Amino acid sequence: SWVLAPASDGVGVGLVGRREDVLYHLTPSDDLDTTDTPAAKTGPGEPVLLAPPTHTGPSPSFRCDNRESDATATLTYTHHPPPRPPSTANRPSSAHRTANMPGVSVRDVPADKFINAYAAFLKRQGKLPIPGWSDTVKTSHSKELPPQSIDWFYIRAASVARHIYVRKTVGVGRLRKAHGSTKNRGSRPAHHVDASGSVDRKVLQALEKIGVLEQDEDKGGRRITQSGQRDLDRIAQTTLEAEEEDEDEE
Structure with a gap:
């Protein structure tokens, strides 16, 4: 079994094995371009960090192989970029906004x-x-x-x-x-x-x-x-x- 954990930099996810005595190997599936996303090898219980995908197609899936057995698991990775702060570059100044008001009362x-x-x-x-x-x-x-x-x-x-x-x-x-x-009328209403x-x-x-x-x-x-x-x-x-x-x- 596997556990997903967010990466420390906020742009990836980690895969942590529940068994501490097994080495896990994470490999991309065959239909994924792995030019910018190499396979990762970790020690027991260590998270596997994935770089965000550069393609715009469907979410990539990775196959996780246990080296000591033939069991495999499939992990689907979806990258959600953080929202951008609102831009104030083209925002008019307060004096300009107030001057353009039809009438302030x-x-x-x-x-x-x-x-x-x-x-x-x-x-x-x-x-x-x-x-x-x-x-x-x-x-x-x-x-x-x-x-x-x-x-x-x-x-x-x-x-x-x-x-x-x-x-x-x-x-x-x-x-x-x-x-x-x-x-205040004391004890009276x-x-x-x-x-x-x-x-x-x-x-x-x-x-x-x-x-x-x-x-x-x-x-x-x-x-x-x-x-x-x-x-x-x-x-x-x-x-x-x-x-x-x-x-x-x-």
Whole structure:
């Protein structure tokens, strides 16, 4: 009996005899061109390594002869070359791919990455008015502590701007429900509690002062302005380009 074992270089197979006291001789069959595949002779229990075939016909078969008996066995050898890695030679650069896009919007970027990028833009711009109580206020009576991030107002403003961008017209009531959380009531069942309406109202007013939002007289609430939509789309395109550059470096 025989056992197939892969070669150490990954391009051949080995034939190992189960009996350790017999020398095995591996010879190709008559219908195989043996120019590049010579017969192999090994010691007891040693694997027989076969070079990959160079022909393109059917898989070659080898006859294994036991020198101490007339028993023969046939081994069929099939060569499977390793898969090639994907080529990046003709792959366009990230700037070229992004420039050829018909239009990049906020919906094309993951929400968390866009919110962080737009919050950093608002902080760097320095035009968003920040209330004086932002470092001590709680965003909901279900919270036990104020926000731990010093930039939480910029993050909330970026989140509100994206929320209104996606949903067209939003008021304070819908924002309170969206930013609400579950209140811990001890041994009693937990309930959902809306967020602070004052905080969300101040965020809307701050975004309205810098021209990102405007009031919708017909439907009520606030909507995104044309200049605000243009700024958000520009931040989304910049964020998407940065992501693609990171992927190219990896």
